[in-house]
Amino acid sequence: MEQMLAQVRRVAEQADAFVVSSEETSVQFETNRLKHIQSKQSSSVALRVVCQGRIGYAATTNLEDSPHLIDMAVAAARFGIPAKFELPVISTYPQITIFDSKVESVSIEEMINLGEELICRLREHTPDLLCGADVSKDVHCVHIINSRGEQISYKQTISNLSVWANLIRSTDMLFVGDGESSCHPILDSDTVAKEVLQQLDLAKHRTQAPSGLLPVVFTPDGVASALIPSLIAAFNGKMVLEGASPIGSKLGQKVFDKKLQLWDDPTIAYRPTSRPCDDEGTTSQRTPLIEQGVVTNFLYDLQTAALAHTQSTGNGHRGRSGLPTPSPSALVIAPGKVSLNEMVSDIKEGLVVEQLMGAEQGNILGGDFSGNVLLGYKIENGKIVGRVKDTMVSGNTYQLLKKITAIGRDPKWVGGSLNLPPLYFSKVSVASK
Amino acid sequence: MTDIAAIGHNLSETLKKYSADYIEAHLEESQASHITYRGRELESVDQTTAIGGNVRALVKGGWGFVSFNNLDDLSNRVELAVKQARLVGHEQSSLAQVAPIVDVLPIETHRNPITIPLTEKKKQLDEYLDIIWYTPQIQTSTINYGDSQKKSVYLNSSGSYIEQARTDTALHLVVVATKGGEVQQAGFSLGSRGDFSLIQGLHQQVAETAQRAVALLSAPQVKGGEYTVVLDPILAGVFVHEAFGHLSESDFIYENERLLQIMTLGKEFGSAELNIIDTATIPELRGSYKYDDEGVPASKTYLIREGKLVGRLHSRETAAKMNEKPTGNARAINYRHPPIVRMTNTYIEPRSASFTDIIGDIEEGVYAKNWYGGTTSMEMFTFSAGEAYMIRHGKLAEMVRPVVLTGNVFTTLKNIDAIGNDLEMNQGGGCGKGAQSPLPVSNGSPHIRIRHCLVGGR
Numbered sequence: 001m002e003q004m005l006a007q008v009r010r011v012a013e014q015a016d017a018f019v020v021s022s023e024e025t026s027v028q029f030e031t032n033r034l035k036h037i038q039s040k041q042s043s044s045v046a047l048r049v050v051c052q053g054r055i056g057y058a059a060t061t062n063l064e065d066s067p068h069l070i071d072m073a074v075a076a077a078r079f080g081i082p083a084k085f086e087l088p089v090i091s092t093y094p095q096i097t098i099f100d101s102k103v104e105s106v107s108i109e110e111m112i113n114l115g116e117e118l119i120c121r122l123r124e125h126t127p128d129l130l131c132g133a134d135v136s137k138d139v140h141c142v143h144i145i146n147s148r149g150e151q152i153s154y155k156q157t158i159s160n161l162s163v164w165a166n167l168i169r170s171t172d173m174l175f176v177g178d179g180e181s182s183c184h185p186i187l188d189s190d191t192v193a194k195e196v197l198q199q200l201d202l203a204k205h206r207t208q209a210p211s212g213l214l215p216v217v218f219t220p221d222g223v224a225s226a227l228i229p230s231l232i233a234a235f236n237g238k239m240v241l242e243g244a245s246p247i248g249s250k251l252g253q254k255v256f257d258k259k260l261q262l263w264d265d266p267t268i269a270y271r272p273t274s275r276p277c278d279d280e281g282t283t284s285q286r287t288p289l290i291e292q293g294v295v296t297n298f299l300y301d302l303q304t305a306a307l308a309h310t311q312s313t314g315n316g317h318r319g320r321s322g323l324p325t326p327s328p329s330a331l332v333i334a335p336g337k338v339s340l341n342e343m344v345s346d347i348k349e350g351l352v353v354e355q356l357m358g359a360e361q362g363n364i365l366g367g368d369f370s371g372n373v374l375l376g377y378k379i380e381n382g383k384i385v386g387r388v389k390d391t392m393v394s395g396n397t398y399q400l401l402k403k404i405t406a407i408g409r410d411p412k413w414v415g416g417s418l419n420l421p422p423l424y425f426s427k428v429s430v431a432s433k
Numbered sequence: 434m435t436d437i438a439a440i441g442h443n444l445s446e447t448l449k450k451y452s453a454d455y456i457e458a459h460l461e462e463s464q465a466s467h468i469t470y471r472g473r474e475l476e477s478v479d480q481t482t483a484i485g486g487n488v489r490a491l492v493k494g495g496w497g498f499v500s501f502n503n504l505d506d507l508s509n510r511v512e513l514a515v516k517q518a519r520l521v522g523h524e525q526s527s528l529a530q531v532a533p534i535v536d537v538l539p540i541e542t543h544r545n546p547i548t549i550p551l552t553e554k555k556k557q558l559d560e561y562l563d564i565i566w567y568t569p570q571i572q573t574s575t576i577n578y579g580d581s582q583k584k585s586v587y588l589n590s591s592g593s594y595i596e597q598a599r600t601d602t603a604l605h606l607v608v609v610a611t612k613g614g615e616v617q618q619a620g621f622s623l624g625s626r627g628d629f630s631l632i633q634g635l636h637q638q639v640a641e642t643a644q645r646a647v648a649l650l651s652a653p654q655v656k657g658g659e660y661t662v663v664l665d666p667i668l669a670g671v672f673v674h675e676a677f678g679h680l681s682e683s684d685f686i687y688e689n690e691r692l693l694q695i696m697t698l699g700k701e702f703g704s705a706e707l708n709i710i711d712t713a714t715i716p717e718l719r720g721s722y723k724y725d726d727e728g729v730p731a732s733k734t735y736l737i738r739e740g741k742l743v744g745r746l747h748s749r750e751t752a753a754k755m756n757e758k759p760t761g762n763a764r765a766i767n768y769r770h771p772p773i774v775r776m777t778n779t780y781i782e783p784r785s786a787s788f789t790d791i792i793g794d795i796e797e798g799v800y801a802k803n804w805y806g807g808t809t810s811m812e813m814f815t816f817s818a819g820e821a822y823m824i825r826h827g828k829l830a831e832m833v834r835p836v837v838l839t840g841n842v843f844t845t846l847k848n849i850d851a852i853g854n855d856l857e858m859n860q861g862g863g864c865g866k867g868a869q870s871p872l873p874v875s876n877g878s879p880h881i882r883i884r885h886c887l888v889g890g891r
Contacts, residue, residue, distance in 0.1 A: 076551075
């Protein structure tokens with residue numbers, strides 16, 4: 001890579017290379033039994049150049065093919081946009097622990113046992129359940145090198161356990177599931193099992209959902225499916241720069257309920273979303289986004305920050321083969337003081353929404369969402385009485401987050417990158433058949 | 434560049450040395466370019482190349498799969514896949530018999546979009562950008578253009594060796610309008626099998642899209658509830674894909690006894706007017722191919738005929754387990770994934786009703802057009818319109834905010850009570866299943882009318 005950078009410097013004022021190589025092994029279960037073992041080796045190199053002030057970019061999976069890669073990037077630079085940024089001088093990075101060698105030594109047999117044990121426990125509870133599961137481990141190395149002669153490389157381990165299950169009674173289908181991820185090896189399935197068993201217990205009876213404006217509690221998964229897509233778009237520095245974010249002009253203003261605190265945090269130890277620096281080499285930092293309801297920051301990469309006359313927040317994300325773009329690492333909403341049970345017992349008639357299907361399909365930018373309740377329960381006189389179906393829940397993220405009735409005290413990691421508590425709103429639109 | 438055909442021929446010999454019930458390998462080489470505009474500016478131009486492959490082995494019903502970018506030491510990869518399959522397998526392998534096929538398909542070089550100069554592509558997109566920004570009240574827009582060419586080699590332990598190639602072109606355009614804190618968007622997606630001319634000449638459509646985003650700012654939102662809904666061919670295509678297509682993918686059902694009982698052939702899903710088809714055999718559509726990723730020739734499959742379930746989509750394994758014929762529907766998005774059962778081009782066959790017939794007797798209803806997306810849980814599904822109008826007294830009335838519709842496969846298909854005469858295929862979609870997204874597919878339908886459809890709203 002040093003050699004390639006040396007060659008690039010003859011034709012480009014600035015350049016950086018982003019190299020990722022990984023080894024991933026996964027053990028997959030279908031219909032209650034082991035079905036596949038997969039291992040995936042992959043490598044990629046992405047090269048960004050600035051030639052005559054313009055950005056060019058190319059990527060390949062062939063680490064040996066640097067002359068062609070340079071040619072492609074330089075050719076693209078002829079059409080590229082003017083570069084406004086300076087690549088970072090890589091100083092010292094914070095010590096963020098994201099590697100555990102124990103993940104590498106987990107054996108395939110141990111992974112198989114973990115999956116079997118989990119499925120077995122779920123089926124002891126509900127014998128007719130059909131389960132799928134995925135147990136995986138991933139070791140990857142990231143190497144970033146730039147034309148200022150700076151470089152950093154780090155190694156990360158990720159271990160994952162997820163399970164999904166369905167129960168079919170005549171033409172009625174119930175879907176439950178949960179997952180967990182960490183940079184440590186996941187060696188027991190207790191947390192995931194308990195979550196799924198609780199879903200099964202709550203969904204045991206079918207009830208008819210009411211229609212109208214009702215009190216609704218969104219569980220952490222419910223918050224992730226209904227409200228988070230809008231917030232991710234709204235805090236993206238690019239959307240703000242373009243004027244497409246509804247909160248883009250509201251920096252320093254109170255837009256949300258004063259109970260609401262939201263931040264982005266790539267520095268939490270042993271989380272798969274943590275890293276010492278972003279994909280451009282900018283040091284990782286915790287970035288507050290909402291403090292006591294006030295908009296405090298947006299997320300930036302180098303180029304977007306330069307255009308907006310501000311600093312990168314270390315959120316330059318590039319997947320394996322794209323130009324950097326602002327993206328959250330791990331979004332966290334601060335937990336409140338109320339338990340989920342207390343929220344439920346406060347409601348005479350309402351819903352608990354666990355999974356909302358299709359909610360991300362609407363006008364996300366404007367904050368509108370509307371989805372079918374894939375998993376949700378009806379509350380009657382302060383108690384969950386059963387599962388609802390054929391029900392749509394709709395709303396607007398900004399209107400709802402202006403007045404939050406209560407924030408739950410028990411947060412949960414959802415999808416590996418969101419740490420969310422339950423949220424309770426007093427009036428949400430519910431339509432049911 | 435590395436010659437994947439030569440590597441493939443060598444590997445054919447290697448596969449024979451291992452003892453497994455079945456081994457296959459894929460090698461792939463691809464090139465792609467993308468042009469992205471955000472707001473008034475060109476945001477990025479990039480070019481990427483990739484080379485990689487995989488080996489998949491079946492032993493006693495268990496599968497091992499190994500994917501890689503590094504093409505050295507392929508015999509080690511084969512060995513690992515076989516070893517993994519052995520760890521998994523504890524029963525009898527079943528795989529539908531397919532005669533070995535040796536075929537080298539010519540590459541369509543006459544219209545490879547990769548070879549069109551970037552300047553020419555950019556000129557076309559610049560024209561669209563100008564049209565968007567000529568419209569007042571536009572806040573921002575994104576235009577994503579991409580094209581790719583992929584060459585692939587498939588070989589297996591029974592002696593098949595197939596070389597195929599495909600080119601793809603896709604355009605996604607989104608226009609955002611704002612006014613006093615309100616944000617609304619409109620857009621469209623389209624794709625082709627590498628034919629750049631289909632990306633050209635869209636000036637009128639671009640202008641209408643920009644005007645619609647602005648008009649939505651003052652459009653009211655539908656009140657949530659049950660409506661009679663009329664879908665245009667594009668949205669009805671997304672509907673058929675989500676509402677029924679996924680349920681006909683046999684990997685969901687072949688080992689699920691309860692689902693099998695629900696999905697018995699002959700079961701009634703809709704009225705006698707309803708025919709649903711999936712086929713990869715229509716030339717020029719994005720879901721088409723000659724052989725799937727298990728080397729099985731593509732076919733035309735009736736999923737529903739005269740309202741009754743008559744067929745489903747198979748891989749070699751699901752076909753054997755269900756004792757049905759393979760349909761050639763095993764597809765992988767790329768070499769990093771094993772093939773799974775997927776749709777290709779899925780559509781509702783046209784009937785005789787005209788659009789005026791369809792809306793003529795609706796007192797109050799919703800006309801939903803175009804699409805944002807759709808998803809399914811098998812039983813329940815949602816799909817969202819990009820554009821919507823009220824129908825009042827049998828006529829199209831005011832524009833409303835785009836709606837999300839939801840339904841239940843066992844009731845909604847039965848509620849289709851009119852099927853139009855104007856079939857159109859939508860080439861702009863990509864389908865996601867498992868970790869594999871977006872897979873090129875197309876779907877289509879004539880206009881259809883659905884009674885008692887649940888619409889989300891305030």
